[in-house]
Amino acid sequence: MTDREMMEFDVVIVGGGPAGLATACRLMQQAQEKNQEISVCLVEKGSEIGAHILSGAVVDPKALTELFPDWKEMGAPLLSEVNQDELYWLGSETGSKKFSSWMVPKTLHNQGNYIISLGNLCRWLAEQAESLGVEIFPGFSAAALSYDEEGNVEGVITGDMGVAADGSQKSGYMPGMILKAKYTIFSEGCRGHLGKELIERYQLDEGKSPQHYALGIKELWDVPADQSSPGLVVHTAGWPLGKEAGGGGFLYHLENNQVSIGLIVDLNYKNPFLSPYEEFQKYKHHPLIAKHLKGAKRVAYGARAIVKGGWASLPSMSFPGGLLIGCDAGTLNPAKIKGTHTAMKSGMIAAELLFKALQSEHPEKELSQYNDEVKASWLGKELEQARNFVPAMHKFGTFLGGAYNWLDQSIFSGSLPFTFKDMTPDYACTELASKHQPIAYPKPDGKLSFDKLSSVFLSNTNHEENQLCHLQLKDADVPIKENLPKYSEPAQRYCPAGVYEVVQQDEESVFQINSQNCIHCKTCDIKDPSQNIRWVTPEGSGGPNYPNM
Template sequence: MADIERETMEYDVVIVGAGPAGLSASIKLKQLDDSLDVVVLEKGSEVGAHILSGAVLDPCGLDALIPDWKEKGAPITVPVKKDNFYMLGEAGHMRIPNIVMPPLMNNHGNYIVSMGNVCRWMAEQAEALGVEIFPGMACSEVVYAEDGSVKGVVAGEFGLNADGTPSDGYEPGMELHGKYVFLSEGVRGSLSKEVMVKFDLAKDSDPQKFGLGMKEIWEIDPEKHSEGTVTHTMGWPLGGNAGGGSFIYHLDNNQVYVGFVVHLNYQNPHLFPYMEFQRFKHHPMVAELLKGGKRVAYGARAISEGGWQSIPQVAFPGGALLGCSAGLVNVPRIKGNHNAMLSGIAAAEAAHEAIKAGRAGDTLEAYETSLRTGPIAKDLKRVRNVKPLWSKFGLMASLTLGGFDMWTNNLFGFSVFGTLKHGKSDAEATGLAEDHKVIDYPKPDGTLSFDRLTNVSFSMTNHEESQPAHLKLLDPSIPVNINLPKYAGPSARYCPAGVYEFVEEEGKDTRFVINFQNCVHCKTCDIKDPSQNINWATPQGGDGPNYPNM
């Protein structure tokens, strides 16, 4: 459909994604020069609709961007009052004393927040400065200049038939051009992925590593609620099957965020991350907390976990990668929102200086330098070995060796391990089904634990069913002919929304079914598929989950 004619709109900076990184960049640009034309394009139905994060927020990024955020009414009102770390066994638990944890793990001064609501508030601040924000505008293509640099994106294409042809109500969308284009799509964004390949941005970095984060919001008995309490656990139920752990954050209004993270480099293809999460809630400590309460929301999202070693080149001709598009999460702290904001600020400063100097479409080397020498680098370099130590040696070794490494980095500014490598991608880490035991998962009880489709209804996910599936198979034969016999069809388990099914009908060959309507845009399939046969792309704008206050 290259012959489609589209209207064009010209801006100084085009930003894809209204998350903390993109919104921070837009605000900083207008703070530096209110005459700059800045637009933010968001695929969700509204700002915040696709934002899912823990989240305990380190406010350093917001302090740098909007120092008077408290006076301006930011929805950041629940300071952390208490930190708990537990190692779980199947029936009991052991608390890890806070005193043995490196100072960087201390949540004093941080806040329990809904990042969806924080982003909604940040969007208000951006619009007050003159930033144009268009929700419901999925960006489906990168637009390149004649010299090969990025000059814009295609946004707002609607009305394609299931086969990809235009329907009677087809709207071609428009091209939005900028002197610079910032990609702040979150983890594994489709445009970011394309640009990384085109410019070979990851040639000098380790493979990016990922986790799958699943989260429920619960309203609990007021007598059990402890506003400001942060709890993290490791161990059961994952044990040696996978890395990961849980979080339980007590916010206001008798609500708690209950979340579970599974590292996606697990080997056993029989592992069912969603069911590990549901089983976790039956631990006596967790079950007692949730007893008498009710789940009010559910969602899931992939998390970048590669850290310092896996950050690609972040500046490219005509644009930059921001936030989780670059992979800036501090894994042991389970925090990335502050670095996302700092990256947005740094990219905005670099673009402002370039535009002021009359430049456009070149590589913002100043942003690259800032990210690799500034506060983001300081935050990520000192924890760079925790993830590879966990991957290579398991949980207990990572607690001792990783803890030791963080202490030496904190006290002396160096690591005795140097910088460890990650090795295989998460897809390559998947083992053969015949080499691993099948895991028996108890059936959800409908009170503490729930089946996937019931929980997906609590994400308010919706997709227009007449459009092309946004989950595309590079080879339609691979799921049944390769992934099913070799890996026991892992897509039926690793997806936290029940998108993928292997359907057996009497007298007929097994069919692979993609229920794309269920997709919560977590990107796990794009990451974990052992044959790398699934490509996640954006559906039409406004589709997907509609998270209220994740």
């Protein structure tokens, strides 16, 4: 057994996203208000806070205002308030129809919201947390859970440094540390690998609908000053996905003459030949979108899975020794297509409960009341009102599902006496390749559309070359023996970073994993039809380094 150093804290938080940082800030605010001393440590696998953060993002400032009422005076990076809000139906590669405001579900109206870089907001929140006394350790991945003798979570173990690809120890090998805590909070974001283990170990999702996901692909462009319209929000539905997949596109004008553009593709799509990345490249050629990018320069690229199951898929968020919060649990509000305010609120509720427990002479090991506190809050009410948004879209399709959601959200505020559920996991929706025809995607033109490798370059992704592969196959034979003949091995196409390839060696097909390219989107862990790929953390600080995303 490896000898490991140990550090002890009152609370350890895993993940430097909005949920984890809101937890840290609120905990220390209470400690200062009550003149109490508590120790809080936050670990983040990215090289810095914000390095792995990617979102559209249009943000509802509701939770931020609760956490820091004077955030404007404090200099929070919310600079572009929404002043134009447009939704279009794209009926073809050239056609578009703008929806009147009354036709848009009220949950999708963005008045009072802000277009931001979520990475920059997290950097700002980290500054506030550190000023309040939180210890933040970037570049340290929480690689494994630490359990006590009774099976309770007692903390996390950070990843070993200096392990070669064959498992041997390189010179300079350093074993990870045990970060022990009275309570450990998991805020890893969508499909957190430790959160996934906790849900399975403690059966936190028993009786729930399976979680559902989408893949969001995003680029950041510098546009000419005369084309910049800070505060403009454009959402689209329809083409290029059509009947092939649910989802939609977005284009947001930020400050500093920048535009963020992206496509969200629901991961319950059936056709194994569909490539979300290539669909996004097509999307940018639509005249409605292309006009915003005329004379512009692409400066950043990234992708991330999005948790979207909502109320029906929300697991129990407490377990012996800690809590699941934010997108690690699945608190995104799909009816608003927003998760930052809900993630922050989940962390703030957690902090209130944690502080009370830490002051108790006999604190409970499991804070099971957290689930009731979430449900009783505006967060719980939002998710309950939006409970049918995703299952209705899955059941009826984009157009009819959208019509139902307009009625449900705009007229009845989510109170219609129906509750739909989608009990089929996303990976199980993938159909056999024999039922579909391969899709001939156009070659990139180098102006609006680009190949995967040039895109990965813009994500500033890097991993140590000689290290254990963080994309683990449960069975190395499955990709070629099972997935290739059945599904034409869809990992080649659903991965937006060119990580997976089927290559020919000595006239045999070989499954090749280019783990150096991985941008940590987690799509492979979700969409692989055989559930044979397991994403785990690479060596500390590996992955993308997103600027302003």
